[in-house]
Every structure is written in C-alpha cells, then in structure tokens.
Amino acid sequence: MAGSVEVIVKELNLENVDPLPEDFDTTAIIKDPLPPLADEARESVKSGENGVVMKKEREIVLGRNVHTMCLEVTEPDADDEVTGEREAHMASVLARYRRSLLERTKHHLGYPYNLEFDYGALGQLQHFSINNLGDPFIESNYGVHSRQFEVGVLDWFARLWELEKNEYWGYITNCGTEGNLHGILVGREVFPDGILYASRDTHYSIFKAARMYRMECEKVNTLTSGEIDCVDFKAKLLCHQDKPAIINVNIGTTVKGAVDDLDLVIKTLEETGFSHDRFYIHCDGALFGLMMPFVKRAPKVSFKKPIGSVSVSGHKFVGCPMPCGVQITRLEHINALSRDVEYLASRDATIMGSRNGHAPIFLWYTLNRKGYKGFQKEVQKCLRNAHYLKGRLRDAGIGVMLNELSSTVVFERPHDEEFIRKWQLACQGNIAHVVVMPNVTVEKLDKFVFELIEKRATWYNNGTVQSPCVASELGKENCLCNLHG
Incomplete structure (x- = not known):
C-alpha cells in the first residue's frame, strides 16, 4: 500500500508547500491569542466556595465573543493592484496568524483532535x-x-x-x-x-x-x-x-x-x-x-x-x-x-x-x-x-x-x-x-x-x-x- 502512495504522488507531480517569505514577521502574534471574555467586566476576581479566589466564568453572548477580536475586511484602494502593498499586508497577517496557531497548539489538551500530521505532499x-x-x-x-x-x-x-x-x-x-x-x-x-x-x-x-x-x-x-x-x-x-x-x-x-x-x-x-x-x-x-x-x-x-x-x-x-x-x-x-x-x-x-x-x-x-x-x-x-x-x-x-x-x-x-x-x-x-x-x-x-x-x-x-x-x-x-x- 505504501508503494501506491509514492506512485500517485509521482504521477500528480506533487510538491511541498512553498515556505513563507523571509521578510514576514512570524515572531509577532496576532492580538490576544487567548480568546477574550465576552464581557471584559467579568474579568473581576470574586471569592468562590471555601474562600477560594477565582475568576468569574466566561459568559457566552451571541454575536459578541468573536467580534472583540475579528479582523476587519477593508475595500482595496485603486492603486493596490500596482503597488502590491495590500497583498503584502494580508500575507503578513496570515504569517502572524500562523504563529498564533503554533502557540495555541502548544497548549492544546482538552479537545479530541490529533494535531500530528504532515500532508505537505498534497x-x-x-x-x-x-x-x-x-x-x-x-x-x-x-x-x-x-x-x-x-x-x-x-x-x-x-x-x-x-x-x-x-x-x-x-x-x-x-x-x-x-x-x-x-x-x-x-x-x-x-x-x-x-x-x-x-x-x-x-x-x-x-x-x-x-x-x-x-x-x-x-x-x-x-x-x-x-x-x-x-x-x-x-x-x-x-x-x-x-x-x-x-x-x-x-x-x-x-x-x-x-x-x-x-x-x-x-x-x-x-x-x-x-x-x-x-x-x-x-x-x-x-x-x-x-x-x-x-x-x-x-x-x-x-x-x-x-x-x-x-x-x-x-x-x-x-x-x-x-x-x-x-x-x-x-x-x-x-x-x-x-x-x-x-x-x-x-x-x-x-x-x-x-x-x-x-x-x-x-x-x-x-x-x-x-x-x-x-x-x-x-x-x-x-x-x-x-x-x-x-x-x-x-x-x-x-x-x-x-x-x-x-x-x-x-x-x-x-x-x-x-x-x-x-x-x-x-x-x-x-x-x-x-x-x-x-x-x-x-x-x-x-x-x-x-x-x-x-x-x-x-x-x-x-x-x-x-x-x-x-x-x-x-x-x-x-x-x-x-x-x-
């Protein structure tokens, strides 16, 4: 079976995904890699059972949780096609997002997803x-x-x-x-x-x-x-x-x-x-x-x-x-x-x-x-x-x-x-x-x-x-x- 994989890959002329350009700042992390609370006021500390100090639980509010951290879609300027600045900006955002994913993956334990894979050939x-x-x-x-x-x-x-x-x-x-x-x-x-x-x-x-x-x-x-x-x-x-x-x-x-x-x-x-x-x-x-x-x-x-x-x-x-x-x-x-x-x-x-x-x-x-x-x-x-x-x-x-x-x-x-x-x-x-x-x-x-x-x-x-x-x-x-x- 393993040989069949190599044959298919060869026939399709598959190559690895191109790496990100070197000038992208992959060390920067997109704002707030930890999802913020829906209501920042709920960050206040309270006293729980037996005097335990704890933060209030996150409130789920329809339409509000992600809006605090969403990336706005903006209309391109007339000269963007010539300058290419817009493409560079989007690539930079994606590079920072990739870095955030790497950070979040390091602390992923509670959900049943296997994050160990390599599909570069596809x-x-x-x-x-x-x-x-x-x-x-x-x-x-x-x-x-x-x-x-x-x-x-x-x-x-x-x-x-x-x-x-x-x-x-x-x-x-x-x-x-x-x-x-x-x-x-x-x-x-x-x-x-x-x-x-x-x-x-x-x-x-x-x-x-x-x-x-x-x-x-x-x-x-x-x-x-x-x-x-x-x-x-x-x-x-x-x-x-x-x-x-x-x-x-x-x-x-x-x-x-x-x-x-x-x-x-x-x-x-x-x-x-x-x-x-x-x-x-x-x-x-x-x-x-x-x-x-x-x-x-x-x-x-x-x-x-x-x-x-x-x-x-x-x-x-x-x-x-x-x-x-x-x-x-x-x-x-x-x-x-x-x-x-x-x-x-x-x-x-x-x-x-x-x-x-x-x-x-x-x-x-x-x-x-x-x-x-x-x-x-x-x-x-x-x-x-x-x-x-x-x-x-x-x-x-x-x-x-x-x-x-x-x-x-x-x-x-x-x-x-x-x-x-x-x-x-x-x-x-x-x-x-x-x-x-x-x-x-x-x-x-x-x-x-x-x-x-x-x-x-x-x-x-x-x-x-x-x-x-x-x-x-x-x-x-x-x-x-x-x-x-």
Whole structure:
C-alpha cells in the first residue's frame, strides 16, 4: 500500500508547500491569542466556595465573543493592484496568524483532535475545487471530484467493521455531527414511528437530530463511568414496546470517554421483546471508533451484529487537517433516503449537497501511510500516556478518573478561567478533561501538571483550603477531597 502512495504522488507531480517569505514577521502574534471574555467586566476576581479566589466564568453572548477580536475586511484602494502593498499586508497577517496557531497548539489538551500530521505532499491539490457531489458510487457530470479516493477510504472502514463491499453504503461527511445526523435519519426512515433512545452523556448532535427530525426521544440514565445504564434503558423500553426503537450507542462519550457495551445493549433489546427487525442501532464512534478495534478488551463494533450504521470523525484520531468524517450504513437501508437528481446525473442520499473533495484524499493518504499497524501503535501510545497523566494527577492529590478503554482523563475543574482557556480544556460542571491524542507527549503532560499544581497551591492556599468534592461526577473511589481521599 505504501508503494501506491509514492506512485500517485509521482504521477500528480506533487510538491511541498512553498515556505513563507523571509521578510514576514512570524515572531509577532496576532492580538490576544487567548480568546477574550465576552464581557471584559467579568474579568473581576470574586471569592468562590471555601474562600477560594477565582475568576468569574466566561459568559457566552451571541454575536459578541468573536467580534472583540475579528479582523476587519477593508475595500482595496485603486492603486493596490500596482503597488502590491495590500497583498503584502494580508500575507503578513496570515504569517502572524500562523504563529498564533503554533502557540495555541502548544497548549492544546482538552479537545479530541490529533494535531500530528504532515500532508505537505498534497499542497498542490489546493489549487483545485474538488467537489464530491451526489452518491460516491455514481459519477456525476461534475468531473473535478475525488470519488476514487473516497470509495477507497470507505472500503477500508467497511473491512474494519466487517461489512462486504456489496452490502454497505457510505460517504465522507463534513464532520462527525453530520455522520450522526445521517445515521439517525436512516434509522428514522427505516422506522418512521420509532422512538430515539440515547444516554444523557451522548453528544449533543444526537439530540439535535431528534429536534430536527421531530422525533420522540428518551434520555437514558448513565453510570458514574458515563456508560449507558441498561437497567434504566430496559425500563424505558418496556414503556414503549408498541413502537420500534432507534438507539444511539456511544463508542466514547464526549466528556468521560465512556464506551457503551454494544453487546449488553443488544441483549437488553432482545430481553425486552424487540426482535432484530424492530430496532436500529447507530454507533457514534467519533473519537474511539477507530481506536477500539485495536484494544483487546473493547466490545467489538461489527456489522455482523444487528447494527445499522457507524460514524467516525476523520479530524480526531486520524488527524485530518479539516473537519470530516466517515459514515457507513447497510446498503439495504439507503434506498429509503436515495433520490435521483437530474442536475447531477446522479443519486443523492447525503445530508449535505456539495461535499469537500479534498478530505477523502487526506484520509486516503494517512490510511496508506499508517495502516492498521500504525494506528495500533498510536492507540497504545495514547492509552499509555493517558494512564501516565492519571497517575501524575492522583499523586498530586487531584481527583481523577480514566475509563479502562479510554484516553480521556477526567479530573476536577480548575478554578481559574484563564488557565482553562490557556490549555483549552473542555469543562462540564465541576469536571474538566484532557483527551490524550498521538500528538500529546509526556513532556507536554508534565508541563501541564506542573503548572496545574502551581496554580492549585494558590487556589487552595497551600492546602489550608479544602479541594472540591467530585464524588458525584467521578465516583467516591476517584475523589480525593478530605471526605473521600
């Protein structure tokens, strides 16, 4: 497979992206690399619980957060075309923005994006408007597409999830949310009167789908780990035995990185009287969908089981530089969505019309470079580093939790909003998390822990003030407050 990459690159005459001109000031940083608070008045310090000194949380105000730092678009002067000053100015702005990205990347820990990639060989393709209109398996009249790459990527994932070429349909989505929207839509089309079941720790896009499609939705309780509570799931199923079930199964929840037990979900459905022709399961594998196949103890996601669709993000563990994803479903289901589009000379069953034709090429390129063995090594590295971080935090007296099959390390929420923004931590209530991706090194984790320990000494007055209790969020065994530590 690696040889095929070299052949394609040679045939396309691809070259590395040209470096920025030497006279650009790349040391300067665009104003305020840390996003400012929506209301600067909220920067004032207040006294929190137990006398802890902390800054107020950032307020989300529609239309105001980014306007405080946006780059204005100005009309060009008449002589700009001659002088070229405008081009030089824009290039300088972009150079400073690049420097800001480098700075922000150094402190990126809270969101599940793999920032370790090298796609220099694909730079020349950015000169083309590559658009994968319509059905990936039917070529349209628009000739500047990348369907040959897209179908190659889909075949790879179909093999991973054990579905034959003639039995699946799928496409490269523009993001993980689109994959979820499509998976739930297929379920709704198969069972128009079905009820959607999703755990409370499910990604917000599933509940967005319920609102968009006007579906009845049952929120199922979760365990402390974040996994779906199948006892509560069974109770809710028993209340609606007269209607088909559409279930979202999480292969890694958003906040705690919990993996729902697919086999237990199926068993619960069967025990409640739902035959395989009365339920549809969508597996949201946005982050861990590509990691789980390489974890021995993980529940296997396979179309040999009675599932309807699987989605995974391409910009997370895979490491694609633009948001994208993969959505796979059974071919037998897709006819309910498919419609002929004369304008395209194709059929369409996707959520979006135009689709990014560059994304499949980036995915194809990295799949060829890494392969199954490469991903397996990266999974092992992520899990190893996640356990390392958990150990460092616990040794420092910080309440922390790590699910067995996850690289998402969950811990007590830092009190300082500026610290949260600096490290780009994702927070919910009293907890925050770090998602250990292939680009997250031990050195980066050490720097984060060192700074966190320093800050906590100030927040808790060197131990004289009690640290918060997170037993309800992380479990008593993972809380290190005075009561449970």
